[in-house]
Amino acid sequence: MTPFHHAAIRGRAEVIGLMLSGCPDCIEDETERRENALHLAVRNNRFEAIKMLVDWNREMNKEYLLNKKHEQGNTALHLASWKKTRPGDRRSARQHKCKPRLPGSECRKP
Numbered sequence: 001m002t003p004f005h006h007a008a009i010r011g012r013a014e015v016i017g018l019m020l021s022g023c024p025d026c027i028e029d030e031t032e033r034r035e036n037a038l039h040l041a042v043r044n045n046r047f048e049a050i051k052m053l054v055d056w057n058r059e060m061n062k063e064y065l066l067n068k069k070h071e072q073g074n075t076a077l078h079l080a081s082w083k084k085t086r087p088g089d090r091r092s093a094r095q096h097k098c099k100p101r102l103p104g105s106e107c108r109k110p
Contacts, residue, residue: 011049
């Protein structure tokens with residue numbers, strides 16, 4: 001796990017922004033469980049971090065990261081819908097080309 005992941009877990013949107021400005025590639029870092037920062041922010045209900053990460057992915061044309069699956073096969077949107085997080089989390093992801101249902105995927109509890 002990287003410092004970038006820790007910022008996502010703690011919901012430190014301002015730190016996430018600074019880290020992305022200095023190292024844009026850190027957005028692609030994954031944990032041992034193949035979770036990216038968006039998975040971690042969703043899992044920890046960090047709305048400001050979720051918004052920052054979704055917006056950054058859109059602005060940098062990295063929407064494919066919104067559809068990344070972790071080791072159990074779930075995207076961040078799967079986790080958000082399973083956790084019943086704030087409605088804006090799911091709406092924000094849908095607005096930015098996140099696929100709520102990938103072909104052949106079945107949402108599994110984390």
